[in-house]
Amino acid sequence: MDTRSAIIEAAATLLAQSPSGDVSTRAVCEAAGVQQPVLYRLFGDKDGLLTATVDHVWDQYLGAKRAAEKSEDPLRDLRAGWDSHTAFALAHPNAYKLMFAPALRSVPEAAEEALRILREVLERLAAQGRLRMAPDAAARMVMTANTGVALSLITRPTLYPDASLSVLVRDAIHRAILLDPVADTTAHDARTAAATTLLSSLDELTPQPFTPAESGLLEQWLTQISKSDPTD
């Protein structure tokens, strides 16, 4: 095998097994069966090795997941992207910390690719007129919130023992960046809700524009709408 690949493989294995989340270049070299100067000629320094290792782990994970994240519904893909981001963090906590925690001074390519994939999905949503803001701004909101949840889950499991937190924050952010799809997906719900709202606040209208007879009729109609069947 390629020496470079052997070193990366050894580093990835040791990193995954490391309780502290750290690896020594000596241990990597011993596991790969080479001496330290080889590592330093190939990767420059420890940062370079770790960056390459993180990119390798990320590529492996992404190769297995990529197929599943390209449906015809960008909203579905947006949710799947968030969930797989969180899943990657839980599956490879040490590699994830290196990707998004401030340990490395150079940003791994993997971190930028994650942001790029996210932005692509958001641009598809924007093309459908479902985005409340520019894809760039939305991508930053989603990515920062997602990394915050993922880092908290893997570094403070006692404080954040429930992974469903991820879905809660996900939907909160998504609701904020997406336009409410009420009109086309649940027109019936929107209509009954509107009728109910009007019914409950009609008599607060000042000055009251309707005669008692008109109000009675209007309320009767609104009640009829609010109780209509979801036939559409």
Place this chain on the structure above:
Amino acid sequence: MDTRSAIIEAAATLLAQSPSGDVSTRAVCEAAGVQQPVLYRLFGDKDGLLTATVDHVWDQYLGAKRAAEKSEDPLRDLRAGWDSHTAFALAHPNAYKLMFAPALRSVPEAAEEALRILREVLERLAAQGRLRMAPDAAARMVMTANTGVALSLITRPTLYPDASLSVLVRDAIHRAILLDPVADTTAHDARTAAATTLLSSLDELTPQPFTPAESGLLEQWLTQISKSDPTD
């Protein structure tokens, strides 16, 4: 001065000045004018020193800010809490990384206190019936999202150059955990919105329950409501 305080003070100064975000125990001891074994007897190990240092910096910051964050409006306090959290991260990036990044194995008291303060504010909101979920769950959502934004801002300034991102995520999360105060604050808006919604979807009703004459009258009334003045 107390030796312990002198060491913490020296560590805090060196930490704030450190470009890498790391400090060596040797440098701290030299700056404090003591030998290493003193440090290790007082703090156990380097982790203990850094934890104490982070708590010290946090206490200093909190002392200056605490007064301003206890108004009679818990929502105002909730926003102020988020903003001051982000401000602390930007003002003390290295200390903040130690607080919320996975570097330390022991959770600093400061991190738990931040969560406790947040939970108190949320419990006041819950007491007013303005919270959509349990204060604990809401606190976790707010805290994880806030740390994600703050960490991104201080560790990837090139990717996230605009601090207004913090406010965007803040309001997104707050909208998700808080009940919409539409009912009591903007009843007029809710009514006009409901009338507008009904107007736009009335003719989609199947089966159409109204005669053409009824529909015409209903639409006239709804239009009247949707254009009413906000007199309430």
Place this chain on the structure above:
DNA sequence: GAGTCCTGTTATCGTCGCTTACATGGATAC
């Protein structure tokens, strides 16, 4: 005044990231 504990010292250990200096082996130039 002997014992004890607190506080400080000197000197050193093992590990770390990283580098210098040197060896080997195969492709290329003449």
Place this chain on the structure above:
DNA sequence: GTATCCATGTAAGCGACGATAACAGGACTC
């Protein structure tokens, strides 16, 4: 065929680090 070069590997070591063992003085108790 030989000389040159360079890519690739090794052996040994440097300086800095976190952490510790062993010891020394001083205040206090009894």
